[in-house]
Amino acid sequence: MPLDPKRTVQELKHLRHLTGDDSGAQRVAFTDPWLVARAFLKQRLDELPVEQHMDPAGNYWATLKGESERELLIGGHLDSVPNGGWLDGCLNVLAGLEVLRRLNEQYAGKPPVTVRLVDWADEEGARFGRSLYGSSAASGYFDPEQMAKLQDRDGVTLSEALAHVGVRLEDAPQAKAELKHAAAYLELHIEQGPVLEGLGLPLGAVLGTVGVERHTITFHGQAAHSGSTPMNVRKDALLAAGKLSAEIYTIAERHGGVCTIGSVKTLPGIVTSVVETCELTLDQRHLNAEALAAMWQDAQDAANRFAEEGGCTASFGDIWNIEPILFHPELIEAAEASITELTPQSWRLPSGPLHDAAEVARAGVPTEMLFVQSLRGISHNKIEDTLKEHIELSVQALDKLTDRAMAWIQGQNVN
Structure with missing residues (x-):
């Protein structure tokens, strides 16, 4: 089964149909449409020989066991803002799913290092005003007492919303155990800004989050x-x-x-x-x-x-x-090499928006992101869009970066 980026585009469209309406995406964290999105992901993961579980914070993990217990993480988030776009967050997850499929086929279910796909819970913070909930629980930058004070506009507390999906807020810090063997983290995302479009470039390597x-x-x-x-x-x-x-x-x-x-x-x-x-x-x-x-x-x-x-x-x-979070210089180089293998030119740029990658990086895990061009630089809006051919290129770039990251992990000296 070779990599099939066209399948990623079709799955993104299917997810849009399942969890959106005329106003845009409605996958707000811990709501019923978000649970539908999780079920959509699980259904496809069930076709692979991966171990699946939800951690104590509500993040969802799929693990393809490798020859080494050292882990390459590929992450994203299925949750959206209300009336959001069809690509923000979920492109990351579904592109990572396609990479898992290719690795499983190429290595007969056992790649050189363990590869894990994670859907972080409530990256957006749209409902409770606190972004990066799930990844901050894993990174350790998380205060349950402060989080317990959060309420949505209807007066529902974060604790009550988590209970709806089977999570206890007081258990969330236990998610830190998920990063125990993490050797690198990759995340693909739409740029959500106008830089790449202005340069006429489809892809960019991310220097870090501001x-x-x-x-x-x-x-x-x-x-x-x-x-x-x-x-x-x-x-x-x-x-x-x-x-x-x-x-x-x-x-x-x-x-x-x-x-x-x-x-x-x-x-x-x-x-x-x-x-x-x-x-x-x-x-x-x-x-x-x-x-x-x-x-x-x-x-x-x-x-x-x-x-x-x-x-x-x-x-x-x-x-x-x-604080500003700078990504790993060697993985930035690997990202740029992956992009220029597919296109004549890459571009290095910082991320203005925050991403789960920032929390993983400040937990000490070597991290890198890829950006794919956003049309009109618009995101968090139903008109959010990226050219189909650029989406397909981004899946290919993530796949090539995955191979480079696995080789980089294998080459590290471990005491």
Whole structure:
């Protein structure tokens, strides 16, 4: 059974039919459509001589035992955002499934190293606001007490949602045992951005995932009547916030990163009052840790300056952060060699979005990702798309990278 990338495309379309509607993919983690997607995967894995199980965090594993207990992991996620695209996450899993089929046939069910396919649970964080749930449980960067506080918009707790699929939140950290023999980790993903399309290239090798700083910035002014308060004496918190909204673009350009003010909340929030309090959420991302820290410092300095100019004050709060995660240089080289075996040129680029690969890498497992071009750079949207021929190329590239990674694992000295 040779590798059949066309079958991957057909399975992606079948999964879209099973778990989507006119608005897009609906495989939100721990919901019934997500369970349908898991059953779809299991049905196909049942055709292979693989051991299957769900770990204590809810991640699903298929293991093709090899000559060595050292393991090559291939990962992805079947869950989607609401009204999501047909490729985000599930391409990774179904491409990995096709690679498993080829390895099983070529090596009569026993490749040189053990190869494992994993469907990580709740990569998106769309329901509970906490991305990388399953992979962080495996990496050890996981706090069950904090996770127990999470609720979805309907008031359902994460613990209750997990119980629906047979998982206990307090058991989730036990998933760390799954990485005990991991020697390398590979992940294929759509780019979710415009870089490769802009370059006219189908595939790219990923340097790592950017660091992320998420904070609140709150401007404190003074409420006053909108009709009787002269413009020049107002302490308008929204005015200071508006100046910062423009300044973050300058900060991003200066450091070569990205900055986003994603939400704005004002109080008292009525048409007849000057804004007394304005709270912003700020998301900043960069592949370089020093540059990321400088961006956050610049944002704080600018906020204080604009607050002072308007007779206001500023305060700052922490939401969440993750450091930049650089992937393994030798596996990056292997990824580039796999791409150029199929196409004339590759491109190295960082990942702006977070991926499960970041958690696996910071657990100490040598990691690499492949990106395939996204049309219009759009993702998390029903119009998300990639050319069929590029999807097929990406499956081939993952397959070639798998062979290179297995050879690399065999060549490592193990004490």
